[in-house]
Amino acid sequence: MATLILAPLATIGRSVMRLLTGVGRVSIYAGATVSHLFRPPFYPREFLIQLMQIGFLSLPVVGLTALFTGGALALQIYSGGARFNAEAVVPSIVAIGMVRELGPVLGGLMVAGRVAAAIAAEIGTMKVTEQIDALVTLSTNPLKYLTLPRVLAATLSLPLLVAIGDSIGIFGGYLVGTTRLGFNAANYIQNTVDFLEAWDVISGMIKGAVFGFIVAIMGCYHGMNSGKGAAGVGRATTNAVVSSSILILASNYILTEVFFSA
């Protein structure tokens, strides 16, 4: 009888312990990475390559996501707004919704799928083929050579990706608004500009930086701790995408509380 009650409790306890251990390990890993930021040697070439891989090559994905989201948002707000004769708010709500929430969150999630997976697979493969060990024997710290360039590139390029995504998303709303919903082009733009504040945009870009950091850290962490063989790398890749997506959504809530509540 006692085991009937205790067994589920023990299972929950174990899961919680595992979760906390994981959080602790990731935090230590992230701290160690950041601590290398100002300590030479630096690897600028690796950084530039990652800027290209993570930032530039994510543009199409982030851009397309934003375009369609902006368009759908315009349709929704128009039909929702029609219920209390507030169709005119479409331009400003599309803009605010895009730059504060959907731009950073959807951009972050798309990058999590693309970049966290790629990083975890690459570093995981390096781990299981002993390339990480080889780096160490060649007097090169993997944290400096592999992790830091990726984390830095992602943290710096995500805000820019978010800004570009915001613009494309607003443009998507504009296209739908002017062609399907009968808005006047000049009015639409005027409405967008009038109601958007600098802080709306900046807060979204700060979110982007945090999400970029999360994506790269989770990709590197899971890659470095990859299990053996192809199966191990596969699991590391899945874990990197799932954990970074959840962390993005959770930290988005916390950041929104911090930025906009009261």
Add this chain to the structure above:
Amino acid sequence: MITLSDVHKSFGPKQVLRGVNLEVPKGESMVIIGGSGTGKSVLLKSVLGLVRHDSGMILLDGEDVTRAARDPFLARFGMLFQGAALFDSLPVWQNVAFRLMRGHLKRPKSEAREIAIEKLRRVGLKPDVADLYPSELSGGMQKRVGLARAIAAEPEIIFFDEPTTGLDPIMSGVIDDLIREIVVEMGATAMTITHDMSSVRAIADKIAMLHDGVIQWTGPAADMDSADDPYLRQFITGSADGPIEAVR
């Protein structure tokens, strides 16, 4: 001089090293033999600190390797990994010249490339492989690039993990000669893992046989054939019958 005393290492419940004692004097070529999965690679990695041993001491020139400052310590070593472990994002020559392009050994790119091509030649590879990527090479060629990378910065201690596995007999001979040359000419200390008895004879000053987590037999290469240790005998003759179980 590398000294291992009573080194233990387990992975979970699996005891791999159970009290290894071994001395590798400076400038000598030690060959480690033993069945697959007996922990030979783990032994080399423990010396380098890539694997943390659970107990016992590993000393390099009297200094505990776990306490040594990492950078100067690792700068003394070169290692060829069992699977070559080439960086697949870099072309062959940059793999070989990796140490020569960063850190305190950093030199101009053209010079690093020249040295890399010279090292490639020493392991029997033509200059035209320099610009290929590791994935474009056969396993045996990758192994030789790994060897070139291990010796590129002319380290004083070199570990070779199965340098001739996957090579044809002629190329094996070339690599055996090269390892011998490195020890004799550069005065390097070498630890080589191999299954190939002709390699053992070609490169060993001393031999150590690892079995069941301990050094079962060790001695000068010249004594190998007259030794009457049944484990060693079985290994040399490659017999399925003997104290070493064929099913592990």
